[in-house]
Amino acid sequence: MFDYIIVGAGTAGCLLANRLSADPSKRVLLLEAGGRDDYHWIHIPVGYLHCIGNPRTDWLFQTEAEPGLNGRSLRYPRGKVLGGCSSINGMIYMRGQARDYEAWAAATGDPAWRWQACLPDFIKHEDHWRLDDNATRASPGFKAAHGHGGEWRVERQRLRWDILDAFAAAAVQAGIPASDDFNAGSNEGVGYFEVNQRAGLRWNTTKAFLRPTCYARPNFELWTGAAVQRLTLARAESGALQCEGAEVRTPRGQESVALNPGGELILAAGAIGSPQLLQLSGLGPADLLQSLGIAVQQDLPGVGANLQDHLQIRSIYKVEGALTLNTLTQSWWGKAKIGLEYLIKRSGPMSMAPSQLGAFARSGLDPDGPDLEYHVQPLSLEAFGQPLHPFNAFTASVCQLNPTSRGTVQIRSPDASEAPRIQPNYLATEHDRRVAAAALRLTRQIVAQPALAAHRPEEIKPGPQLESEEELARAAGDIGTTIFHPVGTCKMGRAEDAMAVVDSRLRVRGVAGLRVVDASVMPNITSGNTNSPTLMIAEKAAAWILAGA
Template sequence: MSAGGSSTAALEADYIVVGAGSAGCVVAGRLAQSGRYRVLLIEAGPRDTSPWIHLPIGYGMSFYNPRVNWMYRTEPVPGLDGRVIYQPRGKVIGGSSSINAMVYSRGQASDFEAWAAMGNPGWGWPEVLAAYRRIEDHALGESRWHGAGGPLAVTDIRDNVHPLSHVFVAAGKEAGYRFNPDLNGETIEGIGYYQINTRGGFRVSAARAWLRPAARSRALRIETDALVTRIDLEGRRAVGITFERSGATIAARARREVILCGGAINTPQLLQLSGIGPGSALRGLGLAVRHDLPAVGAHLQDHLCHDHVYRSRRPSLNDDLLPLAGKVRVGLRYLLTRGGPLSLSVNQGGGFVRSAPEVAAPDIQLYFSPLSYERALPGVRALMKPDAFSGFSMSISPCNPTSRGEIALRSPDPRVAPEIRARYLDTEEDRRIALAGVRILRRIAATPAMAALIAEEIKPGSECEDDAAMLADIRARAYSVFHPCGSCRMGPDARAAVVDARLRVHGLDGLRVVDASVFPLVTSGNTNAPAMMVGERGATFILEDAAAG
């Protein structure tokens, strides 16, 4: 995907994009395809050549692979019994869109109306929906709610899911929830089938959607296996970056802007390494403070997930993926038709429901997976080794957590991972919503459709009944669903935010942040689609500002 060779001589471009992830690919691709500017894209990881990246269910092989995954871990989390929580992040062309479960979930209108109400004009639902429609090539076709012909394929999987996923949807309806045929339509509320980013049986990452078309242009140069160690400033202006590769230190100069797209962990880390962040903390590490910006690394948000695991009376995906004969069968089906389980995510059914009737909007996300496996320590490819019995799981993930964490430097050495101070279940509100969620799982499990399927509730088990026991189980087993955001949030006040509504870093020129770290509030649902939408909006702002002079 690179034009211009791979020389380690000093580099120069109109725009330097740091991070080839979900948003960075959109930004770099759009700027290069404009035909007006030279773009340099810097990625710490390798090219996306592994076949496991492109095989949809192959993300199980990337989940603990340090070659393509930062494999971060939080500090011990008080609200989760002091456990250290795993945080995979993509370290490869395509970023986390190359290693995620591909669920396409845009969030709901109220999420973005809240963003705008926090002092961010241009981020309300009408503007955001227009951006989503521009990027989509949706299987449901063009409509008021969807776009067609855009770079990002969105597949409707309802006719291809495992039969147990249909049981879940039937049980959801029996529990009183409406069936929603389009969980990205007029409303996200209801039970249904997730849409995913695939085309022709292959993953459609942000790299495949935006970088591959742009690579045909000589306007784009991509440097991989390159660790950016510093943003270079001249006074109050960002003029370039310094990166390391194969032992060499290389400077790159930006004629117009440096655009940070490293994500909610790497972007605040790089800003702080460059002396941009909370002054007292930087001085404590011996770093020169170039720009005191207190909110860098603050306001970290994420979605917590909690599973209930069941033994099934009917065959599940375990029966396809564990025995050798099953693996051969699904492998041949994929090779011959590009269909079957290998062409899908294991997150097939789900939806969005309200924790109580009086709640204004859906505040709990549901997942159904026709697969069960023991959650292993990092290093074990659990998705490729399901339980040795027919099993499945149902999960809840509260949409709007109120707990806030932070990203803080552990060391001035850029090779040392920052501290991820997650504070899951810090607030009474978050604990209340989580309890409401597990009661919903129990209600769905008790419906005739699901009760006929369940042979046994394995986790947490029937002995877990009252609130105290259920909360203890949540603290002991809940995990991140890998949606970190908000650590360089957008807002009008430089004392409480990092970027303005056009994603420019407060108080500096020539520097923007365009990734999930700018989310003022985490969206309802999976964050990959909103991250790409932010990339689309950010690229539009950059091109508009350049045209305006």
């Protein structure tokens, strides 16, 4: 019997466990279907290459064949380990834009989701390097928007590349302003990303929120290898539905966990796992559940709908006169030098996030602000997991920040061990296809600037022969891939919104004692990487749960 049962020890789950177990009178159980984060490649930043696609750390999901990607299916990484996706992601600290949260407040009718109301929740757990001992590095405005002393460490990257500096200069020449802070409400500009690392090591949510605080608390329990099969629901004489616990498959066998009266079960299993568990429990679209022989407990048509993701379109340019990771790693001496630098200084290529340089720009199709994000890397390869090209090159990946295409996550059977059907529906709308074509044109415009001329950039992908909007949109489908930001599948909304799964305080409609607290509750995707907004959601939810108790 527990006061709080948290399903999923990922980004949101670790913070929730920390906040809720701070009250010694409350017994808290954190359930994680994956294993412990003791794999060394989790902690070495470049180790994401060894974690994505690895059954030890990744659920190995695949999308359905995507019409917008010209029939291709994509690998869809999700963290299968303590820390969840914070243990395998790109480590980029990014809040999004103020307008994202204003839209959430409008969609829910709750001013608690406005930018200024969310800012304290970001700041509460932040530990920003610019506010360390030498606080003179930070302006008064920066200090007002950022935090220090919290659990979530934000640091600058420990390397630079001449070719990336040249790209940044070219972006400025193309009209994109330089920026030294992407997290003040408007992220327009170009600059190096800041990352969730500490001294050259990945800083995941396990390190931040579970160790050492939670592990030392007698009222806290953590079960790993504990896969929830379905939620335990009961209906009162009045007809009201109540969540009473969950059925869990553990290394010891099938076990039941139950809530004390007045307790809550909190789903923090992510944009794939949370709708999957709701559907398995009879909470979801009635027609889908009935077709699979699952008794409908509550018809919630929005469960698994509204899937949104950022599709990155990877342009590759061969260059001259600039060192990139492609040729740096071709010799044993180059590899040894990289390893030695990391061993001694915790810097260099082994400390690098998947993307180092970022830019937020305008496609020309959104009048309200930047709608494109660039992730620029000093390397190139045909596809993730394949060898680097044998020539020097950089990759300028660009994604549409606010796609209008919507997809679905749906279970295939009542078997909890079977992966759900994931259909993102990338580039399904005319608007998204137009933005994709405009993004490729903007990339060419940046690369054509004088700052890059000395390197004689040569377009390898998608290819300079593609010029029309139709050709570029099709090329985007050929080379586009997920940047691992699924959200929205249990969206929050107003009472009159039939597709809203949770209310503005993240309580599941029609089911007492049950909340969803993860990226699935976002009504619209944020304008950037989604890990830190998920932490903010968890911070806000923890305060509401404790206040309610």
